[in-house]
Amino acid sequence: MPAPKKGLLLVNLGTPDAPETGPVRRYLREFLNDPRVLDIHPVGRWALLNLIILPTRPAKSAEAYRKVWMKEGSPLLVHSRALTAEVASRLAGQYEVELAMRYGNPSLPDAVKALKARGVSEFVVLPLYPHAAASSSSSSLARVYEVLSEAWDVAPVRAVPAFFDHPGFLEAFAEVARPVIAELRADHVLMSYHGLPERHMRKSDPSGRHCLASASCCDVLTDVNRNCYRAQCFATSRGLAERLGLAPEGYTVSFQSRLGRTPWVKPYTDFVLPELAKKGVRRLAVMCPAFVADCLETLEEVGIRAREQFLESGGEALTLVPSLNAHPAWVDAVVRLVHEADGTASAATSSPPAAAAPRAPSPAR
């Protein structure tokens, strides 16, 4: 009997079809209607979206998108496609590979349909987010399960877990960052992660007691907080600092992209930037390790706006470290993550079990 044909779905967040108000509004409507993103009562969500966010934000966001739009399209899509093509060529003969976006295009149902049309009957899903969050990786997985469950016979699925401390991911990001930090002669590195409402983090804490209970609750990764977004971000930071030879005082962790007035995970990037300048930091390299592809949040929010803010605060230079995009070391890491998920990784290329992985001892903030 022939072996079942396997399909790999790379899933990223999604992006508008064009940097214009209408397409941005369509994208934001779908995105912010997700109850894992705006987790409020449906009536409140409808009102917030239709009376406050959608009348004003799309025009402003479209203007921001226009500043970073590439001739081939949205950076997030262009880079995700390039990664998909590289991974597909590396996995040729083992996997059929498709890119899907959680919101917008290429849509998840279309990607699943395309894989099934090529005879795929088993799936591996890789949400392209290093850190676990209900609004990112969980939402993508939930949608994949929902789409696959529409069939009479539901295909077997394996999901690649959060890879925030995977050596392949960390090494790839360090490899991209090293020459940028050296060329800038950076005197400090800021690791700026996508933020989350604090409420989301508390809801994701199965104990209901740990998360945000104290200032230091995320500083060391334990069995209790292993799924905590903030604890995972700190673990990534320690792993990167170790590889980049940064002492604890040589880097800072912060959280960007907050929306609305409720408290988000702190410290906020736009508060940290002037503080760093005040402390005497002059040449700042910024890494955004929550994103594996450059997008609006890296190129515009950090590469343009954070840079302006830092220079206005007295800094001399701010350089955004590019994301992993389709860097060969990242392609290697993705192939490794897939083989580890499907149980075909050789002993030489697989990672040690998470609990045995070495961790830097000092808190990294």
Ligand SMILES: C=CC1=C(C)c2cc3[nH]c(cc4nc(cc5[nH]c(cc1n2)c(C)c5CCC(=O)O)C(CCC(=O)O)=C4C)c(C)c3C=C
């Ligand atoms: C409640 C709001 C939001 C949550 C929660 C959130 C979580 C979250 N987002 C990403 C990754 C990306 N977000 C991007 C854009 C973006 N994010 C929000 C809001 C929330 N994100 C908005 C409204 C937008 C759209 C842009 C804007 O109008 O400002 C992007 C970039 C998309 C692009 O087209 O380039 C990414 C990527 C993660 C990983 C995450 C949870 C950890």
Ligand SMILES: [Fe+2]
């Ligand atoms: Fe976001």
Ligand SMILES: [Fe+2]
């Ligand atoms: Fe936590």
